[in-house]
Amino acid sequence: MTIKNQSPTHSLISEELVPQLADxxxxxxxxxxxxxxxxCLHEPISVSHIAEQLDLSQSLVSHHLRLLKAxxxxxxxxxxxxxxYVAADQHVQCVIEDMAAHVSEPHGVEDD
Amino acid sequence: MTIKNQSPTHSLISEELVPQLADxxxxxxxxxxxxxxxxCLHEPISVSHIAEQLDLSQSLVSHHLRLLKAxxxxxxxxxxxxxxYVAADQHVQCVIEDMAAHVSEPHGVEDD
DNA sequence: CAAACATATGAATATGTATTCAAGTGTTTA
DNA sequence: TAAACACTTGAATACATATTCATATGTTTG
Numbered sequence: 001m002t003i004k005n006q007s008p009t010h011s012l013i014s015e016e017l018v019p020q021l022a023d024x025x026x027x028x029x030x031x032x033x034x035x036x037x038x039x040c041l042h043e044p045i046s047v048s049h050i051a052e053q054l055d056l057s058q059s060l061v062s063h064h065l066r067l068l069k070a071x072x073x074x075x076x077x078x079x080x081x082x083x084x085y086v087a088a089d090q091h092v093q094c095v096i097e098d099m100a101a102h103v104s105e106p107h108g109v110e111d112d
Numbered sequence: 113m114t115i116k117n118q119s120p121t122h123s124l125i126s127e128e129l130v131p132q133l134a135d136x137x138x139x140x141x142x143x144x145x146x147x148x149x150x151x152c153l154h155e156p157i158s159v160s161h162i163a164e165q166l167d168l169s170q171s172l173v174s175h176h177l178r179l180l181k182a183x184x185x186x187x188x189x190x191x192x193x194x195x196x197y198v199a200a201d202q203h204v205q206c207v208i209e210d211m212a213a214h215v216s217e218p219h220g221v222e223d224d
Numbered sequence: 225c226a227a228a229c230a231t232a233t234g235a236a237t238a239t240g241t242a243t244t245c246a247a248g249t250g251t252t253t254a
Numbered sequence: 255t256a257a258a259c260a261c262t263t264g265a266a267t268a269c270a271t272a273t274t275c276a277t278a279t280g281t282t283t284g
Contacts, residue, residue: 013150013212018143020215021208026141030272031134038125047231060273062232072219081230081281091214095207096133100125102203103132107184142242159261172243174262193251193260225284232279241270249262254255 027071028095032056033064040074041093044084139183140208144168145176152186153205156196 013021028034032054039050047065051058065085068074073092074085087093125133140146144166151162159177163170177197180186185204186197199205 021211022141022143022146024211025137029134029138029141031130034134089217091210094210098203098206099133099136105201
């Protein structure tokens, strides 16, 4: 999804969506949570595996996953004792990649 | 930018980018700031115009714009007494639209 | 059923941050 | 230059929230 047409005053994003969008963005606004999301992007991964891979406490990972699940950004699936989490859909990945593109955008010479 | 290929363990997003990305996402994670960004998306707009349009105090808008400018999400341009702000590049718009697509994604029947 | 394992949860704390208010800087104009 | 206008900035406050620790829930296996 790249650039679209534009409406008169500002955007095609309806005002009612703003709180939902903000909630989702703030989910990704924490480094621990963003890393957790990245872990879940491509394939289901267990809580303990995430914790180990990111060197975070299991408790912390679980707390974050609860938020991410409530925000419908990840989906949980139980397999025996373990619970595997995976990203809910591909849009999250698109969002992250677009933002990465923004980061690597050449920034002109500004005077801060 | 849509979906890309995927690397073995998790993503093609390098670990060093995570803090930068998280900072940008948390910029968009506040409703006031997200609304301000939307105001600046398509054309330069003055601080007072934003404040009026969103019914926020000029001071608050200015505080937020300072953060957004520091994060290189908007660019400032002085025109006489007024200062006009505009989104730095198109990626921000893409990010928002991708996220809006996520919101409107049909969510299966889950048991929270 | 008891023990071991994996995850979830609640309370407590510490840190961050959105907002307001008052005052400051910069720009035009009378 | 003084006054009016547009914006910025700093301090203060109130509120949110990331993390930890201890404990609880759920699941398999002996």
